[in-house]
Amino acid sequence: MIEKFWNKLTGSQLCKSIFRHGYEDTTRNRALQVRSNVFLHLHPVSVPEHAFKIRFTWCMGGITFFLFLVEAFTGVFLMFYYHPIPEFAYHDMKYLEFDIPFGIILRNIHRWAAHLMVFTIILHMLRVFLTGSYKPPREFNWVVGVVLIVLTFLLSFTGYLLPWDQLSYWAITVATNMMGAAPFIGHEGPFSVVNKYNDIRFVVLGSTEIGTNALLRFYVMHIIVLPAAAIIFMAVHFWRIRKDGGISGPL
Amino acid sequence: MERSKSKKHFVWPDLAFKEFLTIIALTIILIIWGLLMNAPLREMAAPERSENPSKAPWYFAGLQELLVYFDPWIAGVMIPVIIAAGLIIIPYIDTNPNGRGSYTFSLRRFAVINFLFGFLLWWGLIFIGYFLRGPNWQLYLPWESWGTVKETENYLWSLSPAIGLVCIAVYFGAGILLPPLMSIDLYLLYGSLRYVIVMTLILLMYAVPLKIFLRLAFNIKYVLVTSWFNL
Amino acid sequence: MTEHSLNSNVTRRGFLRIIGWGSFFVTLGILIGGTMRFLFPRVLFERPSTFKAGFPHEFDRKDRADENGVFEVYEKWKDEHSACLVREKNRIYAVHVKCTHLGCTPNWFADDRIFKCPCHGSQFHSNGVNFAGPAPRPLDRFGISIADDGMIVVDKSRVYTSKDFDKRGAYLNV
Numbered sequence: 001m002i003e004k005f006w007n008k009l010t011g012s013q014l015c016k017s018i019f020r021h022g023y024e025d026t027t028r029n030r031a032l033q034v035r036s037n038v039f040l041h042l043h044p045v046s047v048p049e050h051a052f053k054i055r056f057t058w059c060m061g062g063i064t065f066f067l068f069l070v071e072a073f074t075g076v077f078l079m080f081y082y083h084p085i086p087e088f089a090y091h092d093m094k095y096l097e098f099d100i101p102f103g104i105i106l107r108n109i110h111r112w113a114a115h116l117m118v119f120t121i122i123l124h125m126l127r128v129f130l131t132g133s134y135k136p137p138r139e140f141n142w143v144v145g146v147v148l149i150v151l152t153f154l155l156s157f158t159g160y161l162l163p164w165d166q167l168s169y170w171a172i173t174v175a176t177n178m179m180g181a182a183p184f185i186g187h188e189g190p191f192s193v194v195n196k197y198n199d200i201r202f203v204v205l206g207s208t209e210i211g212t213n214a215l216l217r218f219y220v221m222h223i224i225v226l227p228a229a230a231i232i233f234m235a236v237h238f239w240r241i242r243k244d245g246g247i248s249g250p251l
Numbered sequence: 252m253e254r255s256k257s258k259k260h261f262v263w264p265d266l267a268f269k270e271f272l273t274i275i276a277l278t279i280i281l282i283i284w285g286l287l288m289n290a291p292l293r294e295m296a297a298p299e300r301s302e303n304p305s306k307a308p309w310y311f312a313g314l315q316e317l318l319v320y321f322d323p324w325i326a327g328v329m330i331p332v333i334i335a336a337g338l339i340i341i342p343y344i345d346t347n348p349n350g351r352g353s354y355t356f357s358l359r360r361f362a363v364i365n366f367l368f369g370f371l372l373w374w375g376l377i378f379i380g381y382f383l384r385g386p387n388w389q390l391y392l393p394w395e396s397w398g399t400v401k402e403t404e405n406y407l408w409s410l411s412p413a414i415g416l417v418c419i420a421v422y423f424g425a426g427i428l429l430p431p432l433m434s435i436d437l438y439l440l441y442g443s444l445r446y447v448i449v450m451t452l453i454l455l456m457y458a459v460p461l462k463i464f465l466r467l468a469f470n471i472k473y474v475l476v477t478s479w480f481n482l
Numbered sequence: 483m484t485e486h487s488l489n490s491n492v493t494r495r496g497f498l499r500i501i502g503w504g505s506f507f508v509t510l511g512i513l514i515g516g517t518m519r520f521l522f523p524r525v526l527f528e529r530p531s532t533f534k535a536g537f538p539h540e541f542d543r544k545d546r547a548d549e550n551g552v553f554e555v556y557e558k559w560k561d562e563h564s565a566c567l568v569r570e571k572n573r574i575y576a577v578h579v580k581c582t583h584l585g586c587t588p589n590w591f592a593d594d595r596i597f598k599c600p601c602h603g604s605q606f607h608s609n610g611v612n613f614a615g616p617a618p619r620p621l622d623r624f625g626i627s628i629a630d631d632g633m634i635v636v637d638k639s640r641v642y643t644s645k646d647f648d649k650r651g652a653y654l655n656v
Contacts, residue, residue: 108285139342169296170305178327303600387603
């Protein structure tokens with residue numbers, strides 16, 4: 001009875017138009033499953049045996065990508081309630097915590113997944129180094145990977161100010177004052193060629209102090225500029241894995 | 252070639268299913284973590300009242316720890332830039348063709364040891380900065396209460412400019428010139444330009460713990476004092 | 483360049499290529515420059531830079547000076563304007579209570595007569611001169627003057643670093 005219904009469902013025109021291929025365990029079908037699916041198509045049809053072994057890949061790149069998706073997902077939901085204005089931002093955190101159904105879980109997951117993502121991307125880099133997977137022809141993909149690490153750090157850094165509590169305010173104070181001490185482009189650094197109204201710190205804060213403009217700039221960087229950049233670099237990263245000889249392994 | 256030896260497997264369904272399981276496991280972990288632990292939230296930001304201590308998030312605590320030993324423009328700007336640039340050029344300076352795509356320690360000892368040194372240094376600094384620093388950024392062991400008052404640090408002194416310059420020149424000169432003189436074949440492996448870049452980056456990396464050692468052992472604040480910047 | 487060499491070296495195609503790519507890169511440069519300029523606002527909506535701190539007699543000297551010649555450190559305006567008014571024997575100045583290391587707000591410990599920075603442990607005497615920790619120079623001072631109504635006016639837009647402490651405007655004779 002159930003089997004009959006299942007067969008009817010999977011045999012229907014609608015289902016076939018969406019999925020194309022069933023579960024038949026034939027070589028051709030297994031290849032087509034991956035070939036014809038835009039998401040699975042990140043993978044090749046077949047991969048070498050060692051790619052299945054967690055002790056070889058540590059699975060850290062994939063996990064980092066998944067955590068990025070988690071961040072995007074939870075982040076969009078947080079945006080429904082968050083106002084990037086100093087008078088509101090902190091109270092929105094309290095609002096999320098005490099009034100909004102599941103708000104606190106959403107915020108917690110966003111925060112912890114961000115920490116985890118920094119951790120896993122560092123481990124991913126370590127694995128790639130230890131397996132010598134940056135060697136020709138994969139040099140450029142390593143460069144893209146380093147850019148992605150920097151973007152991950154910047155995403156974490158910009159997100160850190162958004163709750164507008166003492167922790168974030170002073171962490172960002174210290175960090176942006178370090179920028180102000182940069183050589184040449186910081187107004188307090190050695191060989192400075194700028195003043196406090198046109199140095200690197202001013203661009204980042206949109207002002208000479210951490211206030212409304214700074215919060216808005218960090219917010220815009222956090223929700224659109226840096227994620228967009230990360231997505232572009234990730235696309236290149238994944239594409240180049242395939243084009244540079246597939247998942248790391250002897251070539 | 253090695254390539255022909257390795258057997259290939261279909262991604263569907265084996266690998267796809269493994270990934271599916273990983274995603275489910277991670278989702279469960281994140282939900283439980285999110286239920287059990289709240290993300291940190293202190294009082295509302297107050298510009299006139301600094302947190303004590305004001306800590307960076309853990310992944311930057313290593314850089315913040317370096318602020319004790321280096322001026323802000325070095326700890327906060329130069330070191331991160333050099334790390335990022337150094338990482339980026341790794342594939343272009345490491346011309347050793349061995350160990351491509353496999354765990355091979357014996358054929359790339361030099362690269363692996365130096366990378367791991369930097370990696371562990373980074374984590375060590377994070378550990379000290381995040382777990383061992385208390386009020387006024389003073390050293391508190393995990394079992395010490397932050398209430399206990401610590402005496403202020405010792406008097407610090409700096410080397411005179413001439414001696415400092417000589418020390419730095421000797422450090423880098425010896426570091427770059429000695430290995431080829433002692434007929435270590437690094438130089439031949441890399442070629443002259445790559446060799447100098449590699450050794451400069453590595454010497455810069457070892458200079459960080461060296462400076463920390465000088466500070467802790469001899470109370471040296473700056474190795475080189477100039478009227479524009481201090482190292 | 484003479485007219486002759488122009489005629490002989492640059493073909494029409496080459497000339498158009500230079501014009502074409504030239505205008506492309508000039509436009510690109512202007513766009514990038516404009517985007518950069520966009521990030522620097524002309525007007526900032528920050529708190530007004532001057533405030534009236536009270537009449538000079540409100541900052542009378544107390545009975546005894548400490549070893550730095552400071553009679554009293556007035557914390558009244560610290561929370562609102564991050565400034566402490568410091569009274570010496572016959573002058574008053576406004577110390578900007580912002581650590582010269584990385585911008586944290588030092589706390590004033592009246593008993594020890596020390597400003598201590600909570601972030602990286604810099605310490606300053608009651609007159610703002612640094613003596614411990616990573617701070618590279620003494621606490622800055624704000625411009626200070628007397629308004630027409632006889633009240634002390636502190637101008638936070640005028641900042642004096644330690645080499646300018648003896649300049650006019652960095653202190654008030656009383």
